[in-house]
Amino acid sequence: MRPTRILPHVIAGGLWAALATGAHAALEICNDTNTLQTVAIGYKGDRDWVSEGWWNIEAGDCAVVLAGGLTRRYYYYYAESSNEDFEGQDYRFCASDEIFTIEGDTGCEERGYETLSMREIDTGERARDFTLTLVNSGGNPTGTDKIAPKIEDESAPPTAEVNEGVNDSSSGPGGPGGGAPVTETVQDTTIVPEEIPMTVSAEDLVTDIPAGNHGRAFETTALFQGCELDGGREMCSFHAGDWKMRVFYRGPTPEALMYALEELAVNMPVYLKADMVETHGNTAAIVVRAVEPRPGDDVDSRLRATLQGDWVDTSDQRWEMTVSGSEIHFRQNGDYSGSRFMRIARQCDGATGEGPFLVQINAENNRRTCYSIDRAEPGRLELTDVRRGRTTSYRKMR
Structure with a gap:
């Protein structure tokens, strides 16, 4: 657990909340838990993926982590505290113990950084201003927004x-x-x-x-x-x-x-x-x-059979996944990190071409992520995130 501290570009307490209140176009994170949260974010910059941190946000306070009108729909965050574990998703960014702004989200360890598993923030299709609120939920800080309506069963x-x-x-x-x-x-x-x-x-x-x-x-x-x-x-x-x-x-x-x-x-x-x-x-x-x-x-039986089993990320062998039936279970350093439902589709939102696509479904919030299946062989698998354009190669473990 990273020690909490007031970092050079972090304003904590009531003053920060007052400044945040005056911002009309920004990405803001509020802390509705009962303990201080140390926060980092990730997003797509002009040239590459960017990660920034840290903000120390006291209980009951807010922090503007990106000022100005939002230009992207999706952002990513990581939050930790002294008494809670953060459950990330399969979105990885580089980070440092010190204050940081890092371009690029690959080769983190080789560049002297660590890798953080962040969670996704969906600000909506046309949002210019968005507030994410961290709440206690089963021991994990969970993002709930104050602007967009709660996602119900579609x-x-x-x-x-x-x-x-x-x-x-x-x-x-x-x-x-x-x-x-x-x-x-x-x-x-x-x-x-x-x-x-x-x-x-x-x-x-x-x-x-x-x-x-x-x-x-x-x-x-x-x-x-x-x-x-x-x-x-x-x-x-x-x-x-x-x-x-x-x-x-x-x-x-x-x-x-x-x-x-x-x-x-x-x-x-x-x-x-x-x-x-x-x-x-x-x-x-x-x-x-x-x-x-x-x-x-x-009709996809043979492809589905090829996907079954244990796979390891060839570029970062700390990350593994197991495909079992229509479910995918992820691990980092051997520890369980999350699960998704999956289906094979010929079309996918935001994707071009006729597929096949692997659609991952987050059962908690009904959010879908589309991957094009670029290669599927008994020992080799390549998936490209349609929205982010990132290709991940996997090797069959057994």
């Missing part, structure tokens, strides 16, 4: 209708506890078209539950994600579009169907009939009425 899973205000418990039908023991990973993730093993009969995946008996009925195509333990809860799940739909053991879904799901392969295309019970961010709790496996229906 849509339900395809063809589903969702009741707003339906049971908002996080446990879902069946909730935690009991049920059949489920291992961390039950299914094989090596998938090729029309060669997916089928060891379960169709009758095992059909119930007599009436449509709409446990929530709003819907039907959709999906990819099976597998069965897992998550926070003490035993579940199986599906991905459809930007959504992860979870069905719990010891719930209304019959145990016989849950056991049958364990026999399906990860990434199996299915036609899903279910009832929507609740939604939270980009996840939904469902009761499954029927699952129809459709091996061979996924």
Whole structure:
């Protein structure tokens, strides 16, 4: 943890708040936590990516970190305090212990700097002035803006209708506890078209539950994600579009169907009939009425299979990612740093060409990041961030 201190270009306390109040076009960061926050930022400059720091912002105060009208939509920030850990995203910038302004976001260690994992700030399409407020949330400073409206669920899973205000418990039908023991990973993730093993009969995946008996009925195509333990809860799940739909053991879904799901392969295309019970961010709790496996229906099956497994960034081997089904899990220095949902698309916002594109979805705020898949081979992967234009090369670990 970096020691907090008043740095040469940082004005702290009420005077800074007064100066910030007078600014009409700027990027401002306010501290609504109960402790001092030490902040750094990153952004695209005229020639290259730029990072700057540090600002010490006392609890209840604000700081203007970029003066003048905003010229970009996306900025990035890092905030730390003496008693909280900061959970960054996969946006890396260079930094120093001393006051700094650094051009370039690559080769940080080689240039005598450290690498910070920052979080993204989306100021909106036409914002000239923006305030980010740091709040305590599960031990992590979290940015919430005072200007743009909170991002709500954009849509339900395809063809589903969702009741707003339906049971908002996080446990879902069946909730935690009991049920059949489920291992961390039950299914094989090596998938090729029309060669997916089928060891379960169709009758095992059909119930007599009436449509709409446990929530709003819907039907959709999906990819099976597998069965897992998550926070003490035993579940199986599906991905459809930007959504992860979870069905719990010891719930209304019959145990016989849950056991049958364990026999399906990860990434199996299915036609899903279910009832929507609740939604939270980009996840939904469902009761499954029927699952129809459709091996061979996924036109991207071979590409999806190539993406599966553990990868390491060839330019910075501290960063690794694991692709499992329709999810990506990131690690820095072996420690978990975040997860994203993913889907393969032929079109992506802000991208040109016909793809394929890898769309990463942040389940917390429904934000999407598009990557063009420039190269996908059994041992080599190259992804280019469409918006930032940065290409990252990965090597298969195993």
